Amino acid sequence: MFDFANLSLICLGAILVGIGGHSVLASPRGKGPFSMAVRAVREIPALIPGWDQSIVIWLIRLASLAAIGSFGALFLTGFGPAFLGLRLAGYLLIAHVTCAPVFVVSVAFLILVRTKANAFVRANAEPLLDLLKVPVQEPLQPGDTGLVAKGCFWAIAVLSLPLVLSSVLSMFPLFGTAGQQLLFEVHRCCALAVSLFVLVHAYATVRHRVTRDIVVHG
């Protein structure tokens, strides 16, 4: 039935199918999934920090790389055994525990520097405001990543709290066996949710950039 492995597979499968379907059906002409994948790959070198930039940008790019890398490692070491019906143990556990602090620090830093850019503006809620007959007043800025990407950002920020706390608190003598089990369940459910939001956020961000390219370059 719906054990965690099946639940993870179903959720990830649904999100990936949804992203794929959306990229095929709702993309501008000539900017389908392949184009977006190329665009995403082309973004990666831009993340490599160079010494000719300000220290803040250097740090942001370093944190972005660290977050992406550690997320990938955590995803593979965490969900890999789960998909196989195994418990995270052995060297994979060491790798998972080693990557975790890198992910925590880099994500916290990125949230710190990206909150302003991801703050909702009225234009993000245009459909809702139209429904309420509230004037939007100001148009959407060109650099705005949109409602979906911002929503995912804040979902990641909020879910990262139980995700991290559930693993850290289990290291303190606070919770008994039932509490430990609960923390474990919270941790992996939050990890699944964060993973799904990360995928959607990445898709929405890339899609936004592709769309912006069309607006800017035609």
Next chain:
Amino acid sequence: MSRRSRGGLPQGAFNAGAGLKRRGLALGLILCLAHWVMAEDKPQTTPTPSDTNAVSALVGDSWDGSRSPAVHRITLYDDQGFSIFPGVDFDRPFSTATTCGRCHQVDTVAKGWHFSAGRDPNQLGRPGEPWIYWDCPTGTQIPLSYRRWPGTFEPNQIGLSDWWFVRVFGRQLPGGGIGVPAETASVDPTDRWSVSGPLEINCLSCHDAEPGHDQSQYGQQISQHNYRWAATATSALGSIQGGTVKDLPDTWQKGDAGEGPSVAYDAGRFAAGNKVSLQIRRDVPNERCLFCHSTRMACETSDDRSIDVHLAAGMRCVDCHRNGLEHRISRDYEAECQDSNDPRRATLSCRGCHLGEDARGLGTTRHAAPYPKHKGIPVIHFEKLACTACHSGPQPGDRALMARTSRAHALGTHKANLSGQTLPHIQMPVFARGSDGKIAPHKLLWPAYWGQILDGKVTPIALDRVKKAGRGLLAHELQLPSPSWPAFTPSLVQEVLSALASSGGIGSPVYVSGGKVYQVVDANLVSVDHEAARPYLWPMAHDVRPARQALGAHVCQDCHSVDAGIVAGRVAVDGPLADPNASVAMVEFEGLDPLFTTLFARTFVFRPFLKVVALAATALVAGLVLVFALRALYAVSKAAAELQSPEKKEQETLR
């Protein structure tokens, strides 16, 4: 037993006994014989009940519901069924099988765990403590068991017949089973059943709560071949006098020249009606269990000995190790309910009693045992470790230590050797993976014996043959400075192996010691690793330490550090020819990757930093989320206010 005597004892016993005293020996004999004949006609046993709740014709077999212990004021009978009368010149030892058999189905009891070895091949269960036969001159310590546990050998493989097995280990056998020769069993010419008598089930070994019960007398009598007299000797009812069976010829009978053992009963214990009051308890006193089930570290002294937390709390062994009439005493390991096909046993394990669940996580109920908090212990520990790993035995150190057990070292008997190095060499605690796949503390024995290899399988050679072939080569027992390993050299072992090969009937003789099998190949002594040389391990569960002394109760580094005894502890390789500095790490017995355990232990060095960093990052993100959530609320409030503003302006315009 007075409360039940009407239904349980033959009505004629009282009158016959009194009459005998008054009218003399002859009349008594006649009456007694008459009673015996009548008793023979009376059905003694009924079909075996499946459990104690089954209805039995014998009054002592089923519990009537009274919580008051039954008083046993009874007549004693000898093994022929004659009443025992103190002070008469043909005094014979009383027989517990016959005496107790008047009210209890001894045949059913005989199927119990303590008696079934060698008689019931189906009662195996988890491998447990073997009987360890040791012999210093031949450098032998070999685990024996009639239960055919992997790694043990059957006694007859080293030339021990049932009679001789009783002679060697009977000191801590409760009788019955192999102590009573089966009618169809083949008898070794050196067996002395006809003069020693059988070693019947001795109910008093466990159920006697008399302060004067002296179980050490049991071993004394057995060493004198007085099997039939052993039970009487332990009781406070009489003492054994006269000669010993050991000094009698094999064909000796009553009336022949030579003095056999006799019994001097304490006449003061026999009350009116020739009955004696026995302090028999169904709930066996701990002292009776501990006579055969004690363990001490070789370095432990009486003033620093510990006590199991359950016993300290006032519990008794039998509160957990329970049995019905069949005496299939529960051993209380988690998988026992499956092994015994008795789901009730799940409630008696550590998990069943303290967690209220069996190995499958299904609910159970038993004593109101404290529910463990296990705060800060991730649940994976309960999947990988047995409860005993953290809670039982001595705290693991950098080396497993020598230990002594009642059965291996005859503790509590007059033959116990107090030397710390006396064989057999048992080491504990050794953390190893058990039959259920969980890591648990074990006791360990490196086998050492002479054998022969046939089709790759090593089987032991009877010790008599080894001694015969090694005569002149092997030292005599009296020449050894201590009852420990002899000073074997490779050349000596090679000579004995050659002598065994030339003695005929032995294909490829080998000597097993220190985890190696030694064999002569092309006139050279070579050693190889072999399954037969692997150490024998059996799990240990006691003494249970208080929760505050459990591993991990204070810091994770009790186990997760590079020098933690549970993984980094060493087990000395023991035996003649073994390198005195050789040892094996616990991780090898645990089936763990040494590199992994070291790396994982290292991660705990950084764990405090991880906690600080993660909590700081969480606080930062939480602060940001809170700030922007408040801003969002403010924005909503502001938008609502702005919506109201045009209406206000319109109203003002209208005014």
